[in-house]
Amino acid sequence: MHLDSLKLSDTLPTKVGFDLGSGLKLVVEPHAPGVFRVRVGKAESVAGDILPGTRAKVHADYLLARPEAVSEMQVEPLENTTTGWRLTQGEVSIELTSRPFSLTLNRQGNKVLTLSDAGIQYVDTAWYLGFDLEAQEKIFGLGESEGDLDRRNEVIVSDEPTHRALPLAWSTSGWGIYVNSLKRVEHDLGVDSSSVYQLSVEDETLDLFLFAGEPAEILNQYTQLTGRAGQPVLWSMGVWLEQAAGQTATQTAETIADFRKRKIAVDGVLMLTPAAWSYQDSKLTPDWDALRFPDAKQVLDLFAKRSIHLCLHTLPAVLVGSSLFEELEDRGWLLIKESGEANVFQGNAVTRGEPFALLDLTHKDVYNAWAERHRHLAEEGVGATACDVQFDIPDDVTARGGESGAALRALYPALARRALFEAAAGHKVPPEGVVFSNDLFPASQRLLWQQAPRVANDWSGLQHTLRTALSVGASGVPVQFHSIGNALAPLDNMTPELYLRWLGMAVLSGNFCFQGNEGLTPTSLDEQTQTIVQGWLQLRYRLIPYVLGAIEDAARTGLPVQRSMAMSFPSDAQAHRWDTQYLLGPAVLVAPAMQPGREIQVYLPKGEAWWDLNTGWRYEGGITLTMDCGLDTLPVFGREGHMLCLGPTAQHTGEFNSARILDEVWMFGMPIHNPVVMRNKIRVMQMQGSSYIKGLEGLRILPSEGLEVKRRGAEVRISRAR
Structure with a gap:
């Protein structure tokens, strides 16, 4: 089916409907200032009426924090045509024509996004459409990237775990696109056709949000639409340490004592896998790992006396072969295969390699039971939890609510992480808590503290972790939590110079953790390097009120803590080329060292003045400086007026x-x-x-x-x- 004819059927300030024939309808809403919602499908599916308590309502609430339109528009016929209309709200408009069908998004009288000549088609079980791209146009967002922040010439599939996808795309040309669907969405960013951004959406209804504005305005409206993050607790803003492999809890406490003796700051400890507890009865009562935590209260008290908070691994898993597995399988509390049997996943580090089944968190009783157990653990002194559940769930696995395939792969990690955040936040107002995870899924921006990827212990690894932080930030996620090196990778290339440059970047970020293994802890370095580490950590703790303020700002504006040059200075094409520089919050420009040597270049964006934090000198923007920086400094500039x-x-x-x-x-x-x-x-x-x-x-x-x-x-x- 190919969209062609349009017949205006409904005209309201908040909604305009067009009959497409064959029982199909197109509906356009002025969802918010600078935002239009465009839906195409069967008349009943685009009406917007969802029955309370239905799975469709659950899915809609999961995807949209604000489903209702809050703006209004004017509708008028296009000049010199009898089959075209202009829908206008403020300085933004959509123009629609029939025979052939066309759609154009305008801002301030200029075209910013145009539907390609192929129009919109529905073939078999998917919608196909595309938007024209300018030759030099760059596309940002869409999830995690270890390379170029510009995603042009990539193919990104929403439910492929290896693609690390998120749903928002935007351009410095002034447009953004969000496909509102739990089903599979493929973004072809100029691979099949270099001049077209092609979308395929495997859903019965095509549901698009089109944004017009500066990147900051797009992130603001997108996160208002889809939801924003809660707050971290104050202690979580301090420095963290990841437990060393093979270390007992007591040995880790001794490491902390040595840190404090050497004036190395620390607040939290990320304990290693396996999970700190398992479940032995149908009430999901936690049973602590007796080998690692013979007396859990004693261990928690041991760290609490040193003002240290523990983050412990958990998983909504039941081990195969246990009596609980059989009981919950009979009760229907586990994800199942088409045969009705629980699906069995291969063991991983969290389960000590033992195969397991996943609790069906789409089942309200299961979700509530799992969240309640973790709320009790938080009350007993567990500071935070870590949980990675973005498994490649097979298409034939089904949840109680009927979800399977791409929808289940998207929904499951979100439910697991949301339940843990609710458990940590309890009844705090505003809600505060931290859940460590490297899972990415639609609505990731509602949950703080994205964990950085494991990278190589070399300069490319430093670039990798910074680029992922800037790319997920461009996709709406407020914070990536960096690690200083990787305990699982060879240490041959981790020199004191690289270590200190890595630390300098991480200090000027949302937050970070040291690795506990020998060679990566600050205390395993020479005295001169340790002295410089101490200086960087003093700066980190002085920055906490500002960085936490930037996180609170993210809950109001949707802007991340580490902001790319393209996001912050969309009209300065020169700035976009400096894609390992960033703004820390709105006021501080950081140019981290990405290669060996004392000389570091920094570009100061034009149209503003910048103050060197190291010298107090003022510079007009639009220039490039080469600065001589010892290992205790980086080019850091304050933005005039801040x-x-x-x-x-x-x-x-x-x-x-x-x-x-x-x-x-x-x-x-x-x-x-x-x-x-x-x-x-x-x-x-x-x-x-x-x-x-x-x-x-x-x-x-x-x-x-x-x-x-x-x-x-x-x-x-x-x-x-x-």
Whole structure:
């Protein structure tokens, strides 16, 4: 079937419908400012009416946090045609024509996205459509990339675990696309036809969201539409350590004591696999691993006395051969094959290599039982959980709700991770918690703390981990948690220089962990290197109020902590080429070292001024600098008009004074923007050439050159020096 004719049937400010013949309908909604929702399918499926309690309602809630349209549009016929219409909301419009069918997305009177000549077709069980691409147009988002952030000339399949896919694509040309489906979606970004972005969607209904705007506006609207992350707890913002292979809990506690003795900061420990507990009865009561945790309370107390929080591995799995397996299989609490038997997965590190079945988390009772058990563990002192369940679930495996294939592969990891976050957050307002996982799935942006991939211990590994952070950030995920090296890879190329450059990047990120194995811990390095490590860690803890503020900002704007140049400066084509630079939050530009040597080049985006944090010098944007950087420094610049609020130095977050979380303020030129800082109560107002700031009581203020500070009670005035 090929879309061709259109007949206007419904005209409302919030919805316009077109009859396509053969019982099909096209519906367009002005979903939000700069966002149109376009649905094509059977009339009843695009009506938008979903019965409460149905699986369709569950799926819709999983995909969309805000399903209702919140904008309005005007509908008018296109000039010089009797079969065309323009749907306008503000500066954005969609133009539709019939015979041949066409669709164009416009912004500020300019075309930003046009349906290709092939139009929209439904063949067998899938929808096919494409959008024209300019020769030099770049496409960002769509999940994790270890290479170029521009995804042009790739094919990405939504439910292939190896593709590490996420559903949002956008371009600096001013458009974004989100396919709202749990089913398989294939993105051909110019491979089959170099000038067309082709989509195939294996779903009965084609459901597209088209965005028009700057990348920041697109991320904002996309995350409002699909949901945003909760908050991490304060302690999780401190430094982490991944337990060394073969180490007991007591030995890990001794390692922590040695860290503290050598002034190496640490707050959390990621314990290694296998799972810390299994399940032995139908109530899913955790049974602690007796070999590793003979007295679980004693182990948790041992770390708690040192203000250390543990992250423990878990899995919604039941071991094959156990009496619980047979009981839950009979009860229908496990994912099943077409034969009705529970599907058996090969063992992995979490299950000690023993085969297992997965709990059917689509079953409400199973989901609630699993979440409740982990809530009890959190109350007993478990700081966080780690859970990877993005298995390649076979197409013939079915859940209680009827999900299978691509839908089940997308839904299952989301349910597992959401249940664990709810367990950790409990009844906190706003919800706070951390769940470690490297799973990627639709709605990943609702859950914080994406774990970095395992990479090589060389310069390419450093580039790999940074590029994945910037690519998932461009796809809507707020934080990637970096690891300093990889305990599972050879250490031959991990030099002190590489180690410190890696650490410098990670300090200026969402967060990171050290590896516990010999050769990768800071305490296994020479004294001179350890001294530099201590300096970087002091900066990390001073940055925590700013970085946590950037995470809180992500919950309001959808923008990640590490922001690529293309996302932050879409109109500066030169900046896009510097794809291993990034903004840390809105105020700090970072150029990490990606190769050996003291010389590091940095590009300062045009149209703005930048202040060197190391020297205090001011530079106009649009220039490239070559800087001489020792292992204790990197090119880091403050963005003019912003402020950087720093906390005190500390060995762990338990030393923070909650009543005085800030210590010092750095200013980059005349303050214009409210600073990004946790629990922000600092406000900036401009009047008659000066800035008046409230909320800086008791803080040391370092103004830029040429500015002076005057305090007037609770207010600070920043003005030009006379």
